[in-house]
Each structure stands twice: as C-alpha cells, then as structure tokens.
Amino acid sequence: MSEIKRVAVVTGSNRGLGNAIAQGLAREGVHVVVTARTEEAAKGAAEALRADGLSASGHQLDTADPASVARVMADVGYEHGRLDILINNAGVAIDRGQEASNVDMEKVRATLDINLMGVWRSCTAAIPEMKKNGYGRIVNVTSHMGTFGEMGLGSVSYRVSKAAVNALTCILAAELKNDGILVNAASPGKVNTRLAYGKATHTPEQAADTFVWLATLPADGPTGRLFFERQILDW
Numbered sequence: 001m002s003e004i005k006r007v008a009v010v011t012g013s014n015r016g017l018g019n020a021i022a023q024g025l026a027r028e029g030v031h032v033v034v035t036a037r038t039e040e041a042a043k044g045a046a047e048a049l050r051a052d053g054l055s056a057s058g059h060q061l062d063t064a065d066p067a068s069v070a071r072v073m074a075d076v077g078y079e080h081g082r083l084d085i086l087i088n089n090a091g092v093a094i095d096r097g098q099e100a101s102n103v104d105m106e107k108v109r110a111t112l113d114i115n116l117m118g119v120w121r122s123c124t125a126a127i128p129e130m131k132k133n134g135y136g137r138i139v140n141v142t143s144h145m146g147t148f149g150e151m152g153l154g155s156v157s158y159r160v161s162k163a164a165v166n167a168l169t170c171i172l173a174a175e176l177k178n179d180g181i182l183v184n185a186a187s188p189g190k191v192n193t194r195l196a197y198g199k200a201t202h203t204p205e206q207a208a209d210t211f212v213w214l215a216t217l218p219a220d221g222p223t224g225r226l227f228f229e230r231q232i233l234d235w
C-alpha cells in the first residue's frame with residue numbers, strides 16, 4: 001500500500017520562520033502549500049522550494065481577509081483531496097512600547113485581527129477539510145510574551161493576542177481530539193527574522209524543527225499544549 005503524501009498549508013511562509021517551517025516540512029516528504037499576502041510572493045517562494053527538488057505550490061493568502069482564507073482551504077482540499085497540516089505562522093508585532101492604559105486602539109484591532117482572528121478563521125476553514133479524512137495537525141505559532149508566567153509590560157496587544165491563541169489552542173484541542181486532529185502551539189524563542197524582539201538566539205531553521213515535529217506527530221502524540229524546544233511550558 002502506498003504511503004499517504006501529507007499536504008500542509010503554512011501561513012506567511014514567503015519569509016522568516018514560516019519559510020523555514022515550509023522547507024522543513026517539505027524535506028519530511030510533505031507537499032507544502034506556501035502562502036503569502038501576494039500571489040507573486042507565494043509563487044516565488046514555492047518555486048524556490050521546487051528548485052531544491054521539494055514538493056510545493058504557491059497560493060495567495062491574507063489571514064485578515066475571510067474570503068481569502070476560505071478560498072485557500074477549499075482550493076487545497078479540492079486540488080489535493082486532502083488538507084492534513086495547518087501551521088498558523090502569519091503574525092505581526094506593531095505595538096512595541098505600547099502600554100495597556102494608553103494604547104492606540106487601531107493597533108490593538110489590527111494586531112488581534114491577524115494574530116488571533118487570522119489563526120481562528122484559518123482553523124475554522126481548514127478543520128472541515130481535515131475532518132473529511134479523519135486526520136489533522138494544527139500548530140499555532142505563539143510566543144513566550146503571551147504566557148502568564150512571563151507576562152510583562154509593553155507590546156500589549158501582541159502579548160494579549162498570543163495569550164488568546166494559547167487559550168484557543170487548548171479549547172480546539174479538546175474539541176477535536178476525537179476527530180483525529182491534534183492541536184498544539186509552540187513558541188520559537190528569539191528568532192533572527194524581521195519581527196525579532198531583542199537579540200535573537202535561534203536561526204529560523206533551528207526554530208522550525210519543533211514546528212515540523214508537532215506537525216508530524218503520531219496519533220498518540222501530545223495535544224493541547226504549548227511547547228518550546230520540545231519542552232512543555234506552563235500556560
């Protein structure tokens with residue numbers, strides 16, 4: 001019997017951590033749908049993977065646009081007959097130094113729309129495709145800055161968005177555990193990308209490893225948890 005070729009969607013995979021996760025998954029034999037806010041960026045990043053002999057295609061995806069999200073998940077299900085893995089990586093950090101008591105509410109709205117609602121709407125669009133085959137792996141990219149144990153000042157909407165993603169991860173994991181769908185979140189640490197806060201300690205390739213591991217967990221793998229370098233963090 002031939003082995004199933006898994007199909008993954010990675011949001012925001014034209015650069016940074018998302019691009020490294022896409023490469024890591026493709027090297028594990030997964031077909032990766034590379035996505036980006038523009039069609040051109042998505043196709044270019046997919047072409048770069050194919051030039052390395054990897055299996056990839058490109059698709060426009062703006063996680064702030066519900067129609068775009070719905071279209072990608074439905075197209076992938078139709079074209080490949082399956083959608084096995086969703087990596088919710090796309091994110092923004094646009095509120096450095098902002099205090100909760102004196103915040104620009106437009107930055108809060110924009111941050112939550114991408115970092116929380118973008119993750120949530122990607123999940124609700126992908127889950128029906130996963131249920132069709134009784135298999136799914138959802139991995140949300142979160143941050144230490146959203147854990148209660150490390151809650152601090154500044155970047156308030158970024159922190160709130162990631163704390164909410166952690167909560168959403170727990171709830172979805174509990175809802176979907178009997179459908180063959182495992183849901184987890186991982187924090188990549190300080191990664192050398194455009195978004196990085198302070199001094200980076202990891203390359204995107206090093207950080208990608210945990211996400212690839214979570215995306216390919218066996219059926220009895222851990223679920224509903226927040227991981228950092230494969231260690232479970234306290235919520």
Ligand SMILES: NC(=O)c1ccc[n+]([C@@H]2O[C@H](COP(=O)([O-])OP(=O)(O)OC[C@H]3O[C@@H](n4cnc5c(N)ncnc54)[C@H](OP(=O)(O)O)[C@@H]3O)[C@@H](O)[C@H]2O)c1
Pocket residue numbers: 011012013014015016017018036037038061062063064088089090091092114118141142143144187188189190191192193194195196197
């Ligand atoms: N770097 C770190 O130290 C660090 C630490 C903890 C967590 N994280 C998390 O890691 C994830 C990836 O960040 P990164 O460090 O790789 O940053 P990055 O290099 O700035 O990449 C962010 C990616 O998200 C995409 N994106 C932003 N808004 C989007 C939208 N509405 N729809 C689709 N794609 C969108 C960007 O696309 P464009 O090219 O179009 O802008 C880009 O591809 C984020 O969730 C971030 O919060 C990063």
